[in-house]
Amino acid sequence: MSQLTGIEKPSEDEYLKCIHCGLCLAVCPTYREQLIETASPRGRVVLARKSLEGELELDSNLIEHMYSCFTCMACNDLCPAGIRPADLALAMRQMQEQIRPAAWKQALFDGIISKPGRIELAPCPCGCTKSLVCAVWSMHWACGN
Numbered sequence: 001m002s003q004l005t006g007i008e009k010p011s012e013d014e015y016l017k018c019i020h021c022g023l024c025l026a027v028c029p030t031y032r033e034q035l036i037e038t039a040s041p042r043g044r045v046v047l048a049r050k051s052l053e054g055e056l057e058l059d060s061n062l063i064e065h066m067y068s069c070f071t072c073m074a075c076n077d078l079c080p081a082g083i084r085p086a087d088l089a090l091a092m093r094q095m096q097e098q099i100r101p102a103a104w105k106q107a108l109f110d111g112i113i114s115k116p117g118r119i120e121l122a123p124c125p126c127g128c129t130k131s132l133v134c135a136v137w138s139m140h141w142a143c144g145n
Contacts, residue, residue: 041075041085
């Protein structure tokens with residue numbers, strides 16, 4: 001997979017040891033709600049493995065499954081093989097952010113935080129909005145509505 005070149009990937013030990021015992025299913029809130037395998041820690045381990053081995057594209061659907069993990073870490077504590085599925089989901093999220101950072105993060109960190117003059121202006125929209133709401137509210141009461 002060419003898009004994974006130079007990207008820090010989870011080690012094979014983090015996803016090859018799964019024995020498919022199913023203990024993680026009982027403690028996973030997303031699996032208990034959705035009752036589909038890909039919403040379980042075991043399913044996310046398989047998806048991560050297929051992606052890291054180049055059989056699945058690291059696309060928005062796969063990342064959505066990784067972000068569906070609440071990272072409550074219950075599966076990490078319960079796994080008899082010591083895989084730590086929640087940590088693997090976090091590592092896959094980090095990989096995706098290295099490949100395609102979210103646009104809002106780039107705008108925030110590159111466009112505002114890195115330039116001190118813009119930080120001072122950042123609260124302005126909040127203040128302007130508050131003033132506008134106050135003006136509209138005052139006009140509303142002044143007209144007798």
